[in-house]
Amino acid sequence: MTRPHLLAAALIAVPMLSAPVFAQGGEGADQVVATVDGQDITLGQMIVMKQSIQDPAMADLPDPALWDMMLDQLIRQTAVAASAEETAAVRAQLELQRRNTLASAAVTQIADGEPTDEELQAAYDRFFADQGSVTEYNAAHILVETEEEANALKAEVDGGAEFGAVAEANSTGPSGPNQGDLGWFTADQMVPPFAEAVAAMEPGAVSDPVQTEFGWHVIKLNETRLREAPPLEEVRAELTQMVLREKVEAEIARLVEGAQIEKTEGVDPALLSQTDLLEAN
Incomplete structure (x- = not known):
């Protein structure tokens, strides 16, 4: 049992x-x-x-x-x-539990209550409203090791070959089996040379070879769109948690800063492994 x-x-x-x-x-x-x-x-x-x-x-x-x-x-x-013998280990554990319980209670008290509408609006403005619209790109690419290969494949596409078929047959990247499709992405999700090339293209265009740390790319931009910042109500729950977390972190920082802290110098960190010290009364 x-x-x-x-x-x-x-x-x-x-x-x-x-x-x-x-x-x-x-x-x-x-x-x-x-x-x-x-x-x-x-x-x-x-x-x-x-x-x-x-x-x-x-x-x-x-x-x-x-x-x-x-x-x-x-x-x-x-x-x-x-009937228990109060050893150093017992005293240490009791004090740790006591501090943990009190600290948890303090955090709960700090985070008690919902943020005001003004606090939520301020948080929204910091993280969303100031960002405005973000351009998203839908593109495909062919990734090969050398510039010569990239130029040759670009010539095939310019000559009328279907981009997806060329990518599927030749691209070494993980998107190759899917005809080079990269889906939707923003510029900051791509390495700079790739992002800069896409940003300069018009939908439907195919780029000259672009070099990145991964190799040489031939890129086809399918379309672009603007992603607007989400309405405040759509992200209210996330903003609420963020505001409460910031309140807790700010109060913890204030309390620690205002505390009189004195660290004992010269204590050997190797003593952490001396578990026999906990057996003392």
Whole structure:
């Protein structure tokens, strides 16, 4: 039987506790629901524990049954924890968990709430509106190793040979089997010599050989079109995430900059491998 099954069996075997009775003073997160040798178990701890449940079968239990099961587990955990020896490893792990929990809570608080329309518009202007229209090109090419080959194939096309057939028979690039078709692209997606040649062409034209780091190209420009910036509403979700991320990053930078930080000099990085140090009390 696996450990999770053993744990579940142990929990099921324990008689159910009575339904929870809250003491006078309300049901806030700090409400004590049990004590073990003076250690409090609170309602907040129970709520967080329920949030962490990943087993659908447990999550679907009625609240009274789930309450009894979780409280029993926390009682066992608290009793066992009290017997543990607090080594350097335990202290380090507890402090790391504490910092991580607090830092996560701080980030959540910073990112809480939706950006304003003004913030979204400003982000949109930075990333989309200022770009204006972008020209896209639809082209095909024949790629060969030498200028002589490129000139010869260009002469075939000029003489009436069908460009796609010549590309399919001769091009060494991955687009060759597809008659050299490159689909739609923008200039910044291509290496500069190729992009410059395409930008200077008219639809339907075939270029003279163009050299790039990949070899020699004969290019046919099929057509062009203008791609407009998307409407703000179309990219609202992406902009929202971007604005929130920027807020979090800016606040983290502010907090780190304002913190008094002192790094201990002279500590040997090789000590990272000295795991025996964690066994000390």
